[in-house]
Structure formats: structure tokens, C-alpha cells
Amino acid sequence: MEMEIIFLGTGPAERIPRLGHNDPTCLDAHQTGSRSRRRRSSALIVQGNTRLLFDCGPDIIEQAAIAKLNKAPDAIFLTHGHSDAVGGIADVHKIWNQPVKIFADAKTIKHTQNRFLINPRENILWTRLIPGKPVVIKGLKITPLRVDHAFDERITTLGFKIQERLAYISDTRALPITASRALEGVTTLVIDGTQISQLIPTHLTAEAAIKIGKELGVGQIILTQIGHEYPPYKIAAKKISALAKKLAAPKTILAYDGLTVRL
Numbered sequence: 001m002e003m004e005i006i007f008l009g010t011g012p013a014e015r016i017p018r019l020g021h022n023d024p025t026c027l028d029a030h031q032t033g034s035r036s037r038r039r040r041s042s043a044l045i046v047q048g049n050t051r052l053l054f055d056c057g058p059d060i061i062e063q064a065a066i067a068k069l070n071k072a073p074d075a076i077f078l079t080h081g082h083s084d085a086v087g088g089i090a091d092v093h094k095i096w097n098q099p100v101k102i103f104a105d106a107k108t109i110k111h112t113q114n115r116f117l118i119n120p121r122e123n124i125l126w127t128r129l130i131p132g133k134p135v136v137i138k139g140l141k142i143t144p145l146r147v148d149h150a151f152d153e154r155i156t157t158l159g160f161k162i163q164e165r166l167a168y169i170s171d172t173r174a175l176p177i178t179a180s181r182a183l184e185g186v187t188t189l190v191i192d193g194t195q196i197s198q199l200i201p202t203h204l205t206a207e208a209a210i211k212i213g214k215e216l217g218v219g220q221i222i223l224t225q226i227g228h229e230y231p232p233y234k235i236a237a238k239k240i241s242a243l244a245k246k247l248a249a250p251k252t253i254l255a256y257d258g259l260t261v262r263l
């Protein structure tokens with residue numbers, strides 16, 4: 001059965017454009033319909049009438065409105081407890097006015113409940129995920145996988161395999177061998193491509209992300225969590241295509257808010 005992924009946000013911890021900036025990326029991001037405009041990273045997976053939301057950052061109300069997400073999704077999966085991934089969690093049961101089901105690992109649940117919610121049980125049903133152990137939501141199989149990202153010991157991070165087809169790994173600096181093994185056979189890899197050149201400790205560069213996709217042997221790579229260091233979208237997309245070609249890697253797409261990919 002056909003499935004699609006809709007990118008509700010593809011940006012870094014701080015959305016783009018940034019207040020008071022006059023650099024080419026932020027100027028471009030102010031244009032109507034610009035692909036340089038990036039909300040906090042989040043994605044919706046749709047199959048038939050099943051809808052799963054991955055991450056719920058501070059832009060969720062705006063993202064839900066744009067995606068016409070008028071009812072709560074069937075489940076919300078959280079990658080980790082950083083504010084750009086979970087900072088909208090207090091809004092979800094209010095905007096949809098119905099209970100929401102949230103799936104996350106133990107540390108993410110604890111951190112989110114402590115930091116982002118006044119009443120953690122109000123209209124939220126929590127399910128603890130164990131890395132490597134799949135859950136099935138209305139016929140869709142989701143396997144959480146441990147990935148390396150933050151150095152803060154209160155934060156652990158998950159990537160997700162959806163069915164056997166798709167991987168969604170929005171925040172990572174490296175994939176442990178267990179994750180790589182579990183992703184064998186996946187055809188589309190959505191992965192952290194935060195930096196276009198400059199190295200930072202907690203995220204990947206586009207080149208490192210593309211190399212991971214090549215090693216996994218996927219059919220296509222989609223970069224998300226795109227940082228402010230990238231040039232305006234049109235220039236950046238060309239650079240990413242050229243880089244993938246140079247690395248003899250699979251087709252690589254630079255994601256943008258609103259991108260929908262059928263799988």
C-alpha cells in the first residue's frame with residue numbers, strides 16, 4: 001500500500017529566517033513560498049487514513065494548520081527531548097481537543113514530562129519505546145532505533161524505521177552498528193544533514209549523511225534538519241545534487257517545508 005511522507009518542518013533548533021538577519025538565506029526565506037523558510041523539523045507519515053506524526057516542536061500549531069491536520073494523528077513519535085523536537089507538546093491536546101498517543105523512549109518521556117508539561121497525564125497517553133522493538137499502529141510497523149546525537153546524558157535519541165521502506169533520522173551525529181544493520185533493505189533514508197560544510201559535534205554534515213545513505217545502499221536520500229549555514233534553497237539544492245554525484249551516491253533531495261514524497 002502506498003505511503004507518503006509530508007515534511008512539516010525541515011529546519012534546525014532555531015527556525016529560519018532569524019530575527020534581524022540580512023544574510024542571503026534569511027532574506028530569501030522572507031520571500032513568499034520560499035523553500036529557504038524552515039520550521040522546526042517534523043514529518044507526517046500517511047497511509048490510507050492512518051497518520052503518524054514524528055516530533056512536535058514549537059511550530060506545531062502552524063504546521064498542523066498548513067497540513068490541515070484537523071484531528072489528532074493516530075500517534076506521535078518523539079525522537080528525543082530537545083525543545084525543537086518536543087517543545088510543542090503542551091499544545092497538542094489543546095489544539096485537537098482530544099487525547100493524543102505519544103510514543104517515546106524512557107528518557108525522552110521523563111525529560112518531556114519534567115520540562116515541557118505542567119500536567120503530563122492530561123489528555124496524553126504515553127507508551128515507552130524500547131530500541132529495536134517494533135510497535136504496530138493500524139497496520140504500520142514502526143521500529144525505534146537508538147542513534148547517537150546529544151552529549152547530555154539526560155537525552156537519548158531515536159531514529160525510526162517505518163515498515164521496511166523508510167527511515168526517519170532527523171537528529172544524529174552517528175549511527176551505531178545496530179541501527180545500520182536494522183536499516184538494511186530500506187529504500188528511502190531521511191537523515192540529519194544539518195551542516196553543509198562546517199563540522200559541529202552533535203549533527204552530521206551533508207557529506208557524512210550522504211555517505212551513510214550510500215553505505216546502507218538505499219535508493220534515495222532526503223536531507224532534513226537543514227541549518228542556517230546553507231545558502232538559499234536553489235543554490236543549496238544544486239550543491240547537494242553535485243555532491244551526491246561526486247560521491248557516486250544515490251539520488252539526494254534537499255528537503256523543504258511542504259515537500260511530499262510518495263513511497
Ligand SMILES: [Zn+2]
Pocket residue numbers: 017018021022023025026228
Ligand atoms: Zn540568517
Ligand SMILES: [Zn+2]
Pocket residue numbers: 080082149150171
Ligand atoms: Zn536535538
